[in-house]
Amino acid sequence: MFITKKTINGKDYFYFQKSVRDKDKVKSEYIAYLGKDKEEAEKKAELIKQQLGSKEKNYQKKLQQMTISIDELAAFCKRKGFVYPSGEIYGGLAGFWDFGHLGTLLENNIKTEWREYHVQERDDIVEIDGSIITNPKVWEASGHISSFVDLAVICKKCGYKTKIDKHEIPGRCEKCQGEYENQGEFNPMFVTEVGPIKPSVEVYLRPETAQLIFTDFKLVQENARLKLPFGIAQIGKSFRNELSPREFLFRSREFEQMEIEYFTALNQKCPYIEETKAVDILIYNEDIQKNNKAPEFMNVYDAWKKRIIKNDWHAYWLSKEYEWFISLGANPLNFRARQHLAEEKSHYAIDTWDLEYNFPMGWRELQGFANRADYDLKQHQNFSKTSMEIEHEGKKVIPHVVCEPSLGVERAFLVFMLDSYFYDEKRKNIVLKLHPKLAPIKAAVFPIIKKPEYEKISDDIVIKLKKEFNVIYDKSGSIGRRYSRNDEIGTPYCITIDDISPKQEDVTIRDRDTTEQIRVKIKNIDNVLRKLINEEISFLKAGKKVETRVK
Numbered sequence: 174m175f176i177t178k179k180t181i182n183g184k185d186y187f188y189f190q191k192s193v194r195d196k197d198k199v200k201s202e203y204i205a206y207l208g209k210d211k212e213e214a215e216k217k218a219e220l221i222k223q224q225l226g227s228k229e230k231n232y233q234k235k236l237q238q239m240t241i242s243i244d245e246l247a248a249f250c251k252r253k254g255f256v257y258p259s260g261e262i263y264g265g266l267a268g269f270w271d272f273g274h275l276g277t278l279l280e281n282n283i284k285t286e287w288r289e290y291h292v293q294e295r296d297d298i299v300e301i302d303g304s305i306i307t308n309p310k311v312w313e314a315s316g317h318i319s320s321f322v323d324l325a326v327i328c329k330k331c332g333y334k335t336k337i338d339k340h341e342i343p344g345r346c347e348k349c350q351g352e353y354e355n356q357g358e359f360n361p362m363f364v365t366e367v368g369p370i371k372p373s374v375e376v377y378l379r380p381e382t383a384q385l386i387f388t389d390f391k392l393v394q395e396n397a398r399l400k401l402p403f404g405i406a407q408i409g410k411s412f413r414n415e416l417s418p419r420e421f422l423f424r425s426r427e428f429e430q431m432e433i434e435y436f437t438a439l440n441q442k443c444p445y446i447e448e449t450k451a452v453d454i455l456i457y458n459e460d461i462q463k464n465n466k467a468p469e470f471m472n473v474y475d476a477w478k479k480r481i482i483k484n485d486w487h488a489y490w491l492s493k494e495y496e497w498f499i500s501l502g503a504n505p506l507n508f509r510a511r512q513h514l515a516e517e518k519s520h521y522a523i524d525t526w527d528l529e530y531n532f533p534m535g536w537r538e539l540q541g542f543a544n545r546a547d548y549d550l551k552q553h554q555n556f557s558k559t560s561m562e563i564e565h566e567g568k569k570v571i572p573h574v575v576c577e578p579s580l581g582v583e584r585a586f587l588v589f590m591l592d593s594y595f596y597d598e599k600r601k602n603i604v605l606k607l608h609p610k611l612a613p614i615k616a617a618v619f620p621i622i623k624k625p626e627y628e629k630i631s632d633d634i635v636i637k638l639k640k641e642f643n644v645i646y647d648k649s650g651s652i653g654r655r656y657s658r659n660d661e662i663g664t665p666y667c668i669t670i671d672d673i674s675p676k677q678e679d680v681t682i683r684d685r686d687t688t689e690q691i692r693v694k695i696k697n698i699d700n701v702l703r704k705l706i707n708e709e710i711s712f713l714k715a716g717k718k719v720e721t722r723v724k
């Protein structure tokens with residue numbers, strides 16, 4: 174394996190390649206894009222080598238190209254109608270974003286997939302939808318008023334504002350290495366008022382969805398007759414008055430969380446731990462970090478057996494969540510599980526792991542997995558004087574949240590966009606290889622000939638498909654242009670009504686990623702599309718393969 178450099182328009186780009194023997198010739202084959210910086214590229218190549226050593230076959234086919242910075246992704250999202258700066262005609266507002274038509278569809282698909290995987294397909298998790306503003310005592314009890322505080326600093330040299338953890342003080346500016354000036358602590362909860370007549374009640378916009386799960390815990394448990402272990406899930410908006418929102422959607426002031434509070438009895442074993450045997454991931458626990466070693470690629474079950482991941486529920490949920498991302502097309506090489514250092518943990522947590530993702534700006538938290546133990550239920554029991562005990566094996570217990578998988582919808586959105594963003598050299602356009610389940614538009618329908626007979630068939634297909642899927646009817650421009658327009662927004666299938674369609678009562682379907690085409694009977698089109706999206710059939714088995722000029 175070796176690193177190669179390409180210079181395009183005066184800029185260097187580094188790639189990782191390997192030599193493969195093809196009969197008598199030796200060819201080089203692409204493995205991964207390594208970025209624009211030589212030193213970073215060498216580090217990344219080392220890591221990939223380590224990972225591929227044990228898992229080459231499985232991972233090779235999944236390798237993806239990530240060629241854009243976070244700002245380039247923001248520009249692409251705006252250009253294509255996924256995400257806009259909020260209120261842009263007035264200059265926008267830092268940390269707030271509006272989702273356009275395609276972005277809304279993609280976000281909804283992410284939430285639908287999350288809901289199916291975590292609630293619908295399981296017996297042990299139910300869902301609630303709590304309110305954004307609630308009784309302010311909730312935040313007193315949860316510790317958010319007293320302990321949910323950040324430290325604000327300003328760089329004395331370049332004026333860069335940021336928040337840092339207390340243990341990082343004095344710290345050095347991440348932009349210019351200048352000295353930071355401490356601006357004191359601040360609480361990132363947004364404050365507003367309830368009641369139009371003064372004196373009104375001061376309330377907060379929730380900074381996490383989790384607390385509504387704790388306050389409703391007894392009602393939900395009784396109504397759904399839940400027995401330990403069980404989880405309560407919630408998808409909803411959260412708000413944090415971040416000191417310096419940045420990096421597009423990564424750190425915003427209004428965002429959406431998909432959280433699960435998973436409750437167990439104290440020391441209750443995870444009955445699903447065997448499932449972790451099938452999962453390998455880069456692991457970066459506290460010891461490895463403190464000894465300045467590189468993260469290690471490990472089997473999750475082995476990591477739990479060796480007490481690298483101490484808690485079986487942590488091992489299980491890290492695996493489950495990682496698998497969810499991979500099942501929806503994310504690149505496994507871009508994930509790692511990192512344990513929080515003792516000094517980083519939130520006020521409520523006794524052990525926390527993050528699923529981190531290799532964002533263009535570096536490895537960052539994608540999803541948190543805190544062990545909140547019985548902290549929250551006990552706090553609410555004490556503050557509200559309402560018992561949070563439930564029956565377990567003939568005894569009254571206060572359950573423990575041994576693991577809280579908590580994911581931002583927008584961070585998941587970034588992951589799926591980044592891992593599916595390709596530039597196709599042959600087609601000379603971007604191909605957004607979103608998983609068909611996530612793709613905003615499932616199919617585009619094109620009549621190739623502008624005559625009523627063909628347009629009538631197209632209309633009928635669109636009307637039929639629209640009952641079940643988001644599809645678009647695209648009549649304008651050359652067929653090649655229509656393909657590229659849809660490649661760029663991730664439409665997995667293009668359906669073309671061509672000269673022989675009226676006679677044969679069939680159409681062609683083109684696969685976005687391979688440009689292969691098949692012919693399918695018009696009467697079967699909805700069934701075929703459903704099976705393709707749900708991965709119940711492979712593309713070439715769904716119809717008769719055909720060769721065409723326009724790919």
Ligand code: GAP
Pocket residue numbers: 380381382383413415422423424425426428430432538539540541577579580581582583584
């Ligand atoms: N209930 C636990 C909790 O809220 P957190 O680590 O503060 O924990 C959980 O947040 C997840 O919410 C993060 O991993 C991230 O995906 C998302 N998130 C947090 N703050 C965010 C922000 N300012 N912008 C976008 N997403 C954010």
